[in-house]
Amino acid sequence: MIGIVGGIAMLVGLVLTWGVAVPFFTVSGDMPTDMGLIDFAMRTWKTKVRFIGVGTIGIAAIWTLLVLMKPMVEGMIHSFRMLKRGQSESDDRIDIDLSPKTMIYILIATVALIVISLHHFIAVAPISPELSILLVVVCTFLAVFIGFFVAAASGYMAGLVGASSSPISGIGIISVIVISLVLVSIGNATGLFETTDGQKFLTALTLFTASIVLTTATISNDNLQDLKTGLLVEATPWRQQVALIIGCFVGALVIAPVLEILYHAYGFTGALPRPDMDPTQALSAPQATIMTTISQGIFTNQLEWTYILTGVGLGAVLIIIDEFLKKVSNKAFALPVLAVGIGIYLPPSINTPVVVGAFLAWFINRHIANYAARTGDKQASAKAERFGTLFSAGLIVGESLMGVILAFIIAASVTSGGSEAPLALNLENWDGIGEILGLTVFIAGIIIFASRVLRAKKSD
Incomplete structure (x- = not known):
């Protein structure tokens, strides 16, 4: 949905966060003795790095409003004229x-x-x-x-x-x-x-x-x-x-x-x-x-205004880079600053699937375009895109509906004096197994999605 350009921009935000900012602040700070490395890194991100993302998003939003100001004002003037007429x-x-x-x-x-x-x-x-x-x-x-x-x-x-x-x-x-x-x-x-x-x-x-x-x-x-x-x-x-x-x-x-x-x-x-x-x-x-x-x-x-202003400065630099890329490539390349800021201030558990999805869609689209060029099937891309969009929409809606359904089940269990996790599997060493199973299901989902979309390009 966000495209490869947005995916790359969010990946840049992830790299700046977890490859540059978090390591810098964790090395320069003192880690509490009762805290693990992962917890310390997450706390550093929440209390410091995340505000850099806030500043980046803020300056990106202001820049977007400035860019849109002329067409937006023209549209409002037209609307008011129609309203008056x-x-x-x-x-x-x-x-x-x-x-x-x-x-x-x-x-x-x-x-x-x-x-x-x-x-x-x-x-x-x-x-x-x-x-x-x-x-x-x-x-x-x-x-x-x-x-x-x-x-x-x-x-x-x-x-x-x-x-x-x-x-x-x-x-x-x-x-x-x-x-x-x-x-x-x-x-x-x-x-x-x-x-x-x-x-x-x-x-x-x-x-x-x-x-x-x-x-x-x-x-x-x-x-x-x-x-x-x-x-x-x-x-x-x-x-x-x-x-x-x-x-x-x-x-x-x-x-x-x-x-x-x-x-x-x-x-x-x-x-x-x-x-x-x-x-x-x-x-x-x-x-x-x-x-x-x-x-x-x-x-x-x-x-923490220092971190927010740092994000504003970073956003200003990224805006210059974005405009430069658009100019030299005739708008073929870009670096959306808002997406970079989102990559900084959203947790990696949210950003990573989005980035993976953007790259997956790009690779699939490239493959389908090559297939259409070889076979002369001009409808292949449209069929695959339609199926992929519906598949993705189903995943989004299904996840939301399952969350609400589980909430009903949990609320009913708690109000009747039961457990807060009535469907949970209580196994030994579940934390490690759960992470492996989650990664396995994620990879399986990618394979199923890719295979079904690629199969759709050949269907009538």
Whole structure:
């Protein structure tokens, strides 16, 4: 899905992290006597190197927004002109969107929901009514203002190169920093920042407001991808838009209880529902964790700005390299800085399969292209790509569904007084065997995927 260019960029991030940065910091630091090498390396990555990735992602997101600024502004101007002029005069159904009046009503309703949500969140805090109103107004403005530009940038990027290349992680980090700095100013001016409880409240409010911005970005990301697909197949825009609005409501109703079940079944990193739970089994949620860490660091004045600024410098160098490669190769080669940053700040357990998948897809595509050239079968590539895409989508959806199903099983077991791991196999030396079995299954999955895709090129 990310392509060989993105895979190479993430591999560069992995090499910079585990081949350069982590060894440098571990050699220059003192390892605790009660900690193993692997644990020490992981702690070094979490507390130092990961923030370099944050800086790299942040500068990459800013650069992406600057590059997209001109076409994005032109698109918004065109949209406002269409909004002012009213419904399109064309009778062609593929040119008919929701009416401007309907969109204005939806906007007003959305802002009202944001105000209600923020008021409900802030009302429980022991602060004055005047300060509550101020925070509701400021956070609503931040959510709507930042969300508007974030939606435009994410949606434009998703429609241009696909949803997987949209800089949502970087935008989320920038949003958290901006919202945190604004609320720090309010906290200092009102005295709310002087107490530990006040700092915790502002941290939670920052994350709550940022979640609205990120929700805007992800919905825009997904919807623009769908609308682009609809344009290609000549769907009716206003019908798509109605369906997408319904999808937003359904998603809002479904996501909350599913997350609640996942929380009680696995817990999240740093937030376990029961004291006897195994923290290694908690859902990592790396983006949410790093945004929480950034927000807490700003409010406690303990954020590792040195590492973040190092990442910004690294990102600036990578941007120069990326632009140079594009220029000398006529855009045949590139080094996406955002992907490099993601390779630095995501754990290797997530990055490695993505990189392997990118290279696997590249090799398979090369083989199929050579096969098509030898045999003259022009449909071979399309057939194999279609099968590979469906196979990959099935793996992604299947993994997600199995995670939810297992969460239901675990939650049912715990509530009935049973084990937190009802399906676990308790064997001696299971840790070593488990790693070997996991690697074996991973390799077997690669072989099965490759063989099925290559076989599909010959099928009718």
